[in-house]
Amino acid sequence: LAFSVGLTGGIGSGKTTVADMFGALGASLVDTDAIAHALTAPHGSAMPAILAEFGDGFATPEGALDRAKMRELVFTDPGARARLEGILHPRIREATAAAAAIATGPYVIFVVPLLIESGTWRERVTRILAVDCPEETQVARVMARNNLSETQVRAIMAAQVTRAQRLAGADDVVLNDDGLAALTPQVERLHAFYMAEAARLAA
Ligand code: ATP
Numbered sequence: 001l002a003f004s005v006g007l008t009g010g011i012g013s014g015k016t017t018v019a020d021m022f023g024a025l026g027a028s029l030v031d032t033d034a035i036a037h038a039l040t041a042p043h044g045s046a047m048p049a050i051l052a053e054f055g056d057g058f059a060t061p062e063g064a065l066d067r068a069k070m071r072e073l074v075f076t077d078p079g080a081r082a083r084l085e086g087i088l089h090p091r092i093r094e095a096t097a098a099a100a101a102i103a104t105g106p107y108v109i110f111v112v113p114l115l116i117e118s119g120t121w122r123e124r125v126t127r128i129l130a131v132d133c134p135e136e137t138q139v140a141r142v143m144a145r146n147n148l149s150e151t152q153v154r155a156i157m158a159a160q161v162t163r164a165q166r167l168a169g170a171d172d173v174v175l176n177d178d179g180l181a182a183l184t185p186q187v188e189r190l191h192a193f194y195m196a197e198a199a200r201l202a203a
Contacts, residue, residue, distance in 0.1 A: 001100055003198040004108045005172075006124070008115035009131030010160050011153070012142035014176035014183075018131045019111045021187045027194070028105030032112045035095045039088060040065035045095075049087045054080070093120070107198040116161045116169040126197070129190065130170035133177045135163060 007022075009015045023029045039046035042063040051059055054073075060066050074081035100108045115121045115128065122128065135157065142153045167173060172193075174186045 001108060002126075002201040003194070004100065004110060004125045005127045005129050005194060006110050006112050006115045006121050007129045007131065008112050008166065008170075009133075009176075010135075010138055010163065010166065011113070011156050012138040012145070013131040013133050014141075014174075015111055015113065015131050017180070018174050018176065018183060018187060019109060021183060022109050022191060025187070025191045026105050027191065028100075028103030028108045030096055030099045030103065030108055030110045032092065032096050032110055035099065036088065036092050039091055039095065040067075046087055046091050050084070053083055053087060089120075093124075107194050114160065116166050122169075126201070127171045127194070128169060129172040129174065130166050131174050131176050132163065132167060133175070137177055 005027075007015060007019055009018075019029055019031075038044055040050065042060075044064065047059065047063060047065065050065060054070070058066050058070055070084065074084055096110060100110070109129075110121070110125060112118070112121050116130075138157065139150055139153045142148060142156075143150060146153075161169075172190055174183065174190070176183060
C-alpha cells in the first residue's frame with residue numbers, strides 16, 4: 001500500500017464522525033475495532049487459539065469470547081493480558097492488512113483508537129491524523145452518548161495518552177470542538193491533500 005492514513009483520537013473525540021465524512025468523499029475505511037471484535041465473535045478466527053490457551057470456560061454458549069470474564073482475568077493478571085495480546089495482535093494485523101488489500105478507494109484510512117498507544121501502527125501508515133477536541137468536550141459527549149458519570153469517562157481517558165501526547169504524534173489534525181459544519185472544510189482540505197499524495201506515491 002503506497003499511501004494510507006491512520007486516524008486516531010481519544011474517546012468521544014469524533015473519530016467515527018470524521019471517518020464517515022472521509023468515507024463519503026471516497027476514502028476506503030478499515031475499522032480496526034470492528035475487525036478485532038469479529039475475531040472473538042462466535043466462530044471468530046481467534047477463538048480456537050484463545051480457548052486452547054485459556055480453556056473452554058472463556059467461551060459464551062454461542063462460542064464467542066466471554067468478554068466480561070476475560071476482562072476480569074487480564075485486569076488482575078498482566079501475564080494473561082500479554083498472552084491474549086500475543087494471540088490477537090498478529091491476527092488483527094493480518095486481518096486489517098487483508099481488508100486494506102481489497103479496498104477499492106484511492107487511499108485507505110485505518111481507524112485506530114489507540115494508535116499512538118500501540119507503537120506498531122506508526123510504521124504501517126503514511127500519515128497519522130488525530131481528531132482533536134478539548135477534554136471537557138470529550139467528557140460531555142461520552143456522558144451524553146453512553147450515559148456514564150464524569151468519573152467513569154475520566155477513568156477511561158486516564159488509560160489513554162493525553163491530548164498533548166496525541167497531537168505531538170500526529171501529522172495532521174482535525175479540530176472537532178464546534179458543530180458538524182466546522183468539520184466539512186477541514187475534511188475536504190485533507191482529502192484533497194491525501195488524494196494528491198496517493199497519486200504522487202503511486203506514480
Ligand atoms: P469512541 O472513541 O467512543 O468510539 P469517537 O471518537 O468515534 O468515539 P464519535 O462517535 O464520532 O466519536 O462522536 C462521539 C459522540 O459525539 C457521538 O454521539 C457524536 O454524534 C457526537 N459528536 C461528534 N462530533 C460532534 C460535533 N462536532 N457536534 C456534535 N456532536 C458531535
